[in-house]
Amino acid sequence: MKTFRWLAVLAALLLVIPTLAPSSADARAGGGTNSGSRGTRTTQPPAPTQTAPSAAPIQRTVTPTQPATTPAATTAQAAPQAGGFMSRHPFLSGLMGGLFGAGLFGMLFGGGFGGGAGIFGLFFQMLLIGGLGYLAVRLFRGGTATAGRPAYAYATASPSVTDVPIARSSVPQTGGSPLLAGGAALGAGTGQLAIAAEDYNDFERLLGAVQTAYSAGDLARLRGLATPEMVGYFSEQLSANASRGVENKIDGVKLEQGDLAEAWREGGIDYATVGMRFSLIDVTRRIADGAIVEGNAQARTEATEVWTFLRSRGGKWIVSAIQQAQRQPAMVGAAS
Numbered sequence: 001m002k003t004f005r006w007l008a009v010l011a012a013l014l015l016v017i018p019t020l021a022p023s024s025a026d027a028r029a030g031g032g033t034n035s036g037s038r039g040t041r042t043t044q045p046p047a048p049t050q051t052a053p054s055a056a057p058i059q060r061t062v063t064p065t066q067p068a069t070t071p072a073a074t075t076a077q078a079a080p081q082a083g084g085f086m087s088r089h090p091f092l093s094g095l096m097g098g099l100f101g102a103g104l105f106g107m108l109f110g111g112g113f114g115g116g117a118g119i120f121g122l123f124f125q126m127l128l129i130g131g132l133g134y135l136a137v138r139l140f141r142g143g144t145a146t147a148g149r150p151a152y153a154y155a156t157a158s159p160s161v162t163d164v165p166i167a168r169s170s171v172p173q174t175g176g177s178p179l180l181a182g183g184a185a186l187g188a189g190t191g192q193l194a195i196a197a198e199d200y201n202d203f204e205r206l207l208g209a210v211q212t213a214y215s216a217g218d219l220a221r222l223r224g225l226a227t228p229e230m231v232g233y234f235s236e237q238l239s240a241n242a243s244r245g246v247e248n249k250i251d252g253v254k255l256e257q258g259d260l261a262e263a264w265r266e267g268g269i270d271y272a273t274v275g276m277r278f279s280l281i282d283v284t285r286r287i288a289d290g291a292i293v294e295g296n297a298q299a300r301t302e303a304t305e306v307w308t309f310l311r312s313r314g315g316k317w318i319v320s321a322i323q324q325a326q327r328q329p330a331m332v333g334a335a336s
Contacts, residue, residue, distance in 0.1 A: 029214035035060035036321025052275030052325035215250040
């Protein structure tokens with residue numbers, strides 16, 4: 001009986017202790033969310049990298065979704081007009097039927113073409129029928145050729161996109177940045193986007209600057225670091241914290257590893273998507289007394305995310321999207 005009571009007490013403690021111990025906060029800027037815009041690639045998954053082999057799809061964006069054209073719709077547009085040649089040309093079919101009928105009637109009753117007897121009337125009738133047959137063949141071939149052509153529709157022109165060839169070559173780094181050049185090498189041609197060493201340093205700097213400004217609740221500072229769309233999402237997170245009576249505090253952001261997934265250009269806007277693994281102190285405190293309700297102020301936590309940056313031609317980089325990296329499933333039953 002005593003053993004049963006001790007087991008009951010132990011089970012109760014196991015249920016209570018996790019609620020008393022601070023849990024992982026995951027309340028950093030963009031933490032746990034998948035939001036923002038990647039231009040025309042918003043709905044496409046970023047290219048895999050060593051740091052982030054895959055990323056969750058963007059769930060919140062202001063980029064309008066273009067309706068996909070299904071193969072059935074394309075087939076319906078390109079399909080030839082239903083029905084045969086005669087059904088598409090009722091006037092011609094009626095005329096030919098009338099002439100054939102008149103000819104047969106004349107031949108049966110000896111009247112010839114138009115009621116005139118003799119071989120000349122029959123000969124003229126055959127020439128007329130042959131000419132109509134030739135015209136019918138020409139019309140039939142023209143209709144078939146037109147029906148076989150693909151259907152074209154006028155649409156709003158989308159921004160031109162210039163892909164950057166992916167090449168796993170390193171770029172000389174300045175300042176010891178752990179970012180790797182996943183796609184910085186360029187082929188021949190004009191209008192291509194080059195990602196230089198200073199760009200990687202900007203990406204690392206933005207990672208820390210955004211988290212610091214978010215921790216301070218400084219929306220004015222965030223407006224100079226991210227797009228208005230992303231600032232709106234950050235503002236929503238801060239407002240939700242204030243409603244709960246808590247605030248998120250971040251310290252010691254350090255980029256551990258990162259590499260470039262994609263870099264491209266759309267019109268006058270440059271885009272770069274980067275996978276980043278970083279560590280930080282991430283806690284949530286109660287505003288009333290400063291008590292920690294989530295996280296651990298003595299332990300660093302790690303996060304792996306995919307950030308997309310954009311810049312106007314000749315401008316500075318700002319954050320335009322944040323996605324959470326997805327863990328790859330473990331291999332089961334590998335062959336020996």
